[in-house]
Amino acid sequence: MSTVAVEEHHEEHPSGIMRWITTTNHKDIGTLYLWFSFIMFFIGGLMALIIRTELFQPGLQFVDPQFFNSMTTMHAIVMIFGVVMPAFTGLANWLIPMMIGGTDMALPRLNNWSFWILPFAFTMMLSTLFMDGGGPAGGWTLYPPLTLQTGNALPFVIFSIHFMGMSSIMGAINVIATILNMRAPGMTLMKMPLFVWTWLITAYLLIAVMPVLAGGVTMLLTDKFFGTSFFNAAGGGDPVLFQHIFWFFGHPEVYILILPSFGVVSSIIPTFARKPLFGYSSMVYATASIAFLSFIVWAHHMFTVGMPLAGELFFMFATMLIAVPTGVKVFNWVSTMWKGAMTFETPMLFAIGFIILFTIGGFSGLMLAITPADFQYHDTYFVVAHFHYVLVPGSIFAIIAAVYYWLPKWTGHMYNEKLGKTHFWLSTIFVNVTFFPMHFVGLAGMPRRIPDYALQFSDYNQIATIGAFGFGFAQLLFLWLVVQTIRGGAKATDRVWEGAEGLEWTLPSPAPYHSFTTPPNVIGEWNWFTHEHIETTKTRS
Amino acid sequence: MKQTKWFKLISQYLSAALIFSISQLVWSIQPYNMTEGVTDISHRVFNLHMLTFYICCVIGVIVFAVMFYSIIKHRKSKGHKPAQFHESVSLEFLWTAAPFVILIVIAIPAAQVLIAMEDTSKAEMTVKVTGYQWMWRYEYIDHNVDFYSVLKTSRDEIHNNKGKNPNYLLEVDNELVLPTDRKVRILITSNDVLHAWWVPDLAIKKDAIPGYINQVWTKINTPGVYRGQCAELCGRDHGFMPVVVRAIEPEEFDQWVADQNTNKSFAAIQNEKKILAY
Numbered sequence: 001m002s003t004v005a006v007e008e009h010h011e012e013h014p015s016g017i018m019r020w021i022t023t024t025n026h027k028d029i030g031t032l033y034l035w036f037s038f039i040m041f042f043i044g045g046l047m048a049l050i051i052r053t054e055l056f057q058p059g060l061q062f063v064d065p066q067f068f069n070s071m072t073t074m075h076a077i078v079m080i081f082g083v084v085m086p087a088f089t090g091l092a093n094w095l096i097p098m099m100i101g102g103t104d105m106a107l108p109r110l111n112n113w114s115f116w117i118l119p120f121a122f123t124m125m126l127s128t129l130f131m132d133g134g135g136p137a138g139g140w141t142l143y144p145p146l147t148l149q150t151g152n153a154l155p156f157v158i159f160s161i162h163f164m165g166m167s168s169i170m171g172a173i174n175v176i177a178t179i180l181n182m183r184a185p186g187m188t189l190m191k192m193p194l195f196v197w198t199w200l201i202t203a204y205l206l207i208a209v210m211p212v213l214a215g216g217v218t219m220l221l222t223d224k225f226f227g228t229s230f231f232n233a234a235g236g237g238d239p240v241l242f243q244h245i246f247w248f249f250g251h252p253e254v255y256i257l258i259l260p261s262f263g264v265v266s267s268i269i270p271t272f273a274r275k276p277l278f279g280y281s282s283m284v285y286a287t288a289s290i291a292f293l294s295f296i297v298w299a300h301h302m303f304t305v306g307m308p309l310a311g312e313l314f315f316m317f318a319t320m321l322i323a324v325p326t327g328v329k330v331f332n333w334v335s336t337m338w339k340g341a342m343t344f345e346t347p348m349l350f351a352i353g354f355i356i357l358f359t360i361g362g363f364s365g366l367m368l369a370i371t372p373a374d375f376q377y378h379d380t381y382f383v384v385a386h387f388h389y390v391l392v393p394g395s396i397f398a399i400i401a402a403v404y405y406w407l408p409k410w411t412g413h414m415y416n417e418k419l420g421k422t423h424f425w426l427s428t429i430f431v432n433v434t435f436f437p438m439h440f441v442g443l444a445g446m447p448r449r450i451p452d453y454a455l456q457f458s459d460y461n462q463i464a465t466i467g468a469f470g471f472g473f474a475q476l477l478f479l480w481l482v483v484q485t486i487r488g489g490a491k492a493t494d495r496v497w498e499g500a501e502g503l504e505w506t507l508p509s510p511a512p513y514h515s516f517t518t519p520p521n522v523i524g525e526w527n528w529f530t531h532e533h534i535e536t537t538k539t540r541s
Numbered sequence: 542m543k544q545t546k547w548f549k550l551i552s553q554y555l556s557a558a559l560i561f562s563i564s565q566l567v568w569s570i571q572p573y574n575m576t577e578g579v580t581d582i583s584h585r586v587f588n589l590h591m592l593t594f595y596i597c598c599v600i601g602v603i604v605f606a607v608m609f610y611s612i613i614k615h616r617k618s619k620g621h622k623p624a625q626f627h628e629s630v631s632l633e634f635l636w637t638a639a640p641f642v643i644l645i646v647i648a649i650p651a652a653q654v655l656i657a658m659e660d661t662s663k664a665e666m667t668v669k670v671t672g673y674q675w676m677w678r679y680e681y682i683d684h685n686v687d688f689y690s691v692l693k694t695s696r697d698e699i700h701n702n703k704g705k706n707p708n709y710l711l712e713v714d715n716e717l718v719l720p721t722d723r724k725v726r727i728l729i730t731s732n733d734v735l736h737a738w739w740v741p742d743l744a745i746k747k748d749a750i751p752g753y754i755n756q757v758w759t760k761i762n763t764p765g766v767y768r769g770q771c772a773e774l775c776g777r778d779h780g781f782m783p784v785v786v787r788a789i790e791p792e793e794f795d796q797w798v799a800d801q802n803t804n805k806s807f808a809a810i811q812n813e814k815k816i817l818a819y
Contacts, residue, residue: 058709059701066777139774145751145778146734189801233752240750278628304772305748306738306755309659313652320644324637331636339624341617352612356605363597370647371656373590376575376745379737379772440573445741447772450780451721452699454710460573513786 007357021116024108025513026093026317027410027442032115033090034403036505038479040082040122045472052434052468055461061453069137070129076140080257081164082122086390087399088260089114089171092199094410096168096175098511099193101520103185106177114170121163128153139449141250144231144242148224155225158217165210172203172210179203184503190268190281191522193502197284198263201291205256209249213487216245238248240305247298248524255294258390260400262329265396265503266324268405269333272348273340274499276387281334286325286332293322303374312371319369323362330359345497346420350401353393355430364439382442388435392471393428400427400478407485408492411508423481426474433467576741579763579788582782583744593647605612609803613644654684661758664726667719672736672749672771675778679717682728692713692781699781710766710780716787720794721761729755737773746772761788774815 013019023029050071054062063071091119093111097104105111129135133151141389147154179192179200191198220242222228229235231242241336262283270277277283299307299315307315333355364386368374377383400423408414437460442448446457453461492509504511577587580728615621669680676691696704706712719725730737731749739746743759761767769784789797 042575058705060699061701061777065780069774069779070779134716137776143735143774146774149776151732169813179729233750240604273615274623275625278626279628282628282633305750306753311657312655316651316655320648323644324640327640328633328637330604333605334611335629335632336627337608337611338615339611339621339626339641340615341621341623342612342615342618352608352796359601359604363601366597366647367590367593370593370651372586372658372744373575373593375658376586376590376741376744379739379744379774443575444573445769447739447770447780448769449774452710452780455705455707515662 015212016313022112024104024112024391024517026097026105026108026111027511027513029105029111029115030090030093030095031410033093033118035087036115036118037083037087037090037399038482040078040086041475042515043126043477043480044075044083047071048076049468049472051075054451055453056465057462058453058455058458065328065451066134066137069449070135072449073136073138073140074126074129076530077121077125077161079391080140080253081161082118084257084395084399085164085168086118087200087256088166088199088395089175091195091260091264091402091406092175092401093170094473095406095504096178096196096199097182098189098507099196099502099517100179100182101503101516101522102178102182103514103516105174106181107174109172111174114167117167117170121160121167124156124163128134128156131156141246142220142241142242144220144223148231150352154352155221157483158221161217162214162471163215166207169210172206175199175203176207184516184522186522190284193205193281194266194277194283194371195260197265198259200260201287202256203250205291205294209252209256212245213249213253216242216249219245223329230295238265239360240302243302243305244299247301248295251298252294254387254390255290256421257395258358259291261395264398264402264405265333265354268347268351268401269306269336269355269495269501270349270406270501271335272345273342275336275340276501277332277340278335279328279382282328283332285329289324289325293318293325296385297322300369300371300374303371306380316369316371319387320366321365326362330355330362343498345404346415346417346424347401347405349421349424350397350404353424354397354401357389357393357397357428357431360385361394364389377442379447381438381446381448384448385435385438385442388438392435395429397427403482404505405497406504408496409504409507409509409511411486411489412492412508413485413489414492414496419477419481419484423474423477426477427471430467430470430474433463434471437461437463437467459524493509558626570671577592578742579761579765580743581760581762582658582759583742584653585650585657585700586744589647589651589654592650603782604769611648632816658757661726661756663721663724664758666720667726667728668719668731669728669754670717670738672731672733672738672775672782674776675771675782676731677717677738677782677784679715679730680764681798684798686798688715690717690785694781708768711770711783711785712787713783716717716741716785717816718787718789718797719761720791721764721788723791723794724758724760727759729757734775736771736782737771738769738784740767740769740784742767742769743786748773755775761786762788764788798814 018030020028050063050490056070093105111269119522133153135153136146136150138150179196219230223230223232229236229237231239233239266277266283297315297319299311300319302310365442368377368386404415404420441457441460446453494508495505507515568736575590577584600713637790667682669682671678676689678689680687691711693714694710698705698709708749729747730753731751736749737746745757747755747757765788767786771779771782
């Protein structure tokens with residue numbers, strides 16, 4: 001009885017808008033991150049639809065080429081920094097304390113700050129669209145000298161990138177501090193769920209590379225306004241230096257965008273196969289190897305800049321190596337499914353869609369690693385198809401799968417399964433209608449980032465545009481479903497899924513404001529089948 | 542009895558239709574593959590592309606076949622009971638080692654092609670390509686020929702006031718004329734921002750970077766017109782600076798160079814005017 005009173009005391013907090021502004025609670029902050037990401041998803045999606053509308057037919061129909069370029073630039077920045085990264089940080093906030101048996105994140109005030117930077121950063125970023133000279137139009141890679149031709153927007157873009165970087169670094173510090181300090185007794189590192197593992201490694205990647213990006217963009221800023229010549233050949237600088245700096249950040253960044261998805265899928269597949277994850281430790285080692293390799297492959301984004309032969313060979317071989325740990329992961333997921341007792345609820349469907357379509361993106365990645373062939377693929381729609389396959393049915397599908405999987409735990413309500421499945425099928429069909437034809441137009445020779453194209457690319461571009469609209473509207477269904485689930489629905493059980501494993505499922509649904517006020521008992525061997533520890537933890541109150 | 546007969550007929554019809562439509566699809570996809578191109582190197586690049594593609598297909602078919610077999614057979618709704626295994630050292634070793642071997646199979650020819658592509662020695666002539674916002678300049682270093690190459694497609698066509706011709710956006714006023722059967726070294730640089738000089742049929746794509754001079758080479762086997770585009774975002778009109786190469790027989794080329802030199806003063810004036818107009 002006294003415990004209840006204490007918990008009630010803890011749950012005192014300001015109501016209304018002040019609750020969200022002043023919150024230091026990991027669940028509130030997780031919710032904020034997730035909603036922020038969801039809103040940005042529709043903003044970034046709208047930009048994608050502007051791009052696809054212009055590309056529906058050859059000729060210039062709707063937008064000016066300069067605006068088109070700022071749409072491709074902004075779409076990328078919004079989707080990467082505004083959607084995928086905040087969504088994963090939101091998931092980390094919600095889930096990591098529950099998964100490791102902690103109360104909250106280790107650094108709650110820092111947590112509040114790292115979220116609240118983001119809305120300001122993105123307001124500043126998006127406001128550049130209305131500035132003299134338009135938004136940034138030099139591509140999200142910000143290559144000089146072109147980026148230095150940006151109008152008034154440039155300093156605002158650079159400062160907002162600094163803010164996003166600060167937010168990510170603080171988020172990463174918090175994740176590391178939480179995972180290393182807040183684990184329940186007995187929760188050794190090699191017992192942590194893979195989502196926690198992949199996030200731990202992602203957080204280290206973030207801390208390692210975000211400052212590199214910050215340095216690079218600051219050099220752009222001083223080149224533009226303070227007379228330095230870091231990237232100006234006429235002043236003794238080197239435009240290619242920026243590309244090396246950028247991709248030294250950029251390649252680990254693409255793993256920052258995908259590693260937590262591996263963790264999500266590794267949680268979902270065993271649940272619905274009702275069978276433990278195959279090769280847990282090899283999954284951990286594979287994640288670590290991918291993270292390590294991500295630091296020594298950056299120049300494969302710049303094979304065409306003209307590197308020495310030895311450099312091109314090294315980066316080709318190193319890049320090909322990534323196929324090995326990635327393959328291990330895919331094989332492990334398939335083996336987890338093998339001889340399980342599978343059911344196909346929406347999270348499972350999205351997870352299976354992830355494995356298949358991410359693997360297709362992996363295959364085109366292997367093709368791109370082959371330097372001589374990359375000369376033909378580079379900067380064409382083949383590359384666009386590749387990275388959208390790993391990011392949309394990759395990262396985004398994993399995020400959606402995670403939302404379906406944990407939504408009952410967050411809200412206490414079951415979502416509408418029929419609507420969820422409809423959302424899955426519409427998304428999967430349209431994502432392929434959108435991005436599969438891009439492989440073909442790319443191979444046929446269509447460069448990326450062009451507002452108008454030669455006639456032979458017309459038909460597949462039309463198909464892609466139709467697919468993009470289909471995919472976009474299918475996501476409105478998702479929004480509707482999430483709102484509906486928050487408002488009501490069938491009561492979710494604590495365990496939610498028959499095969500669900502892990503500490504978060506031992507908490508009631510919806511999860512209490514403070515996750516584990518008493519550490520759960522996870523000492524001893526983890527037993528996937530008898531739920532031994534889960535029983536002990538249930539007796540905590 | 543009758544029903545099964547109908548069912549058989551319909552399923553036969555449907556499978557025939559399916560096979561037909563797949564073959565149609567494969568046929569229609571043909572021009573949407575990478576070009577084989579017109580140089581020995583471009584053929585080798587194409588073969589490398591197809592080799593990697595087929596290897597990916599085989600791996601994909603195997604992995605997805607296992608996965609779908611499992612999805613169909615190992616369902617709870619079919620009463621399948623979950624197995625308990627969660628590791629196998631030998632299996633895990635196998636699928637770590639096997640990809641290594643496959644990668645080596647790809648890496649060896651890839652390295653060979655790359656080494657051949659980078660060997661710009663023993664060239665018989667040199668052309669310097671300079672990227673501008675938004676056109677190309679071609680200088681024939683050994684022949685004293687120098688001109689700019691600008692998009693020829695009319696504004697009316699771009700803004701849909703006029704029908705589009707078949708070479709829409711892939712046509713220029715002055716084409717880069719090159720001889721067949723001669724090794725040509727191409728030096729690539731830029732005057733302002735980054736560009737990339739790309740001709741798919743020659744399997745050449747190289748960035749044009751201010752302050753850098755990149756080298757590539759080609760030896761074209763077949764006369765013809767080969768079209769490409771700028772492949773590195775270079776600003777507003779990035780989509781409007783195509784590359785057109787006209788390959789002609791060596792004797793014809795020598796004649797062309799001679800003609801250019803007699804008309805040189807005229808061409809030079811023309812070019813200057815164009816630059817001033819920009």
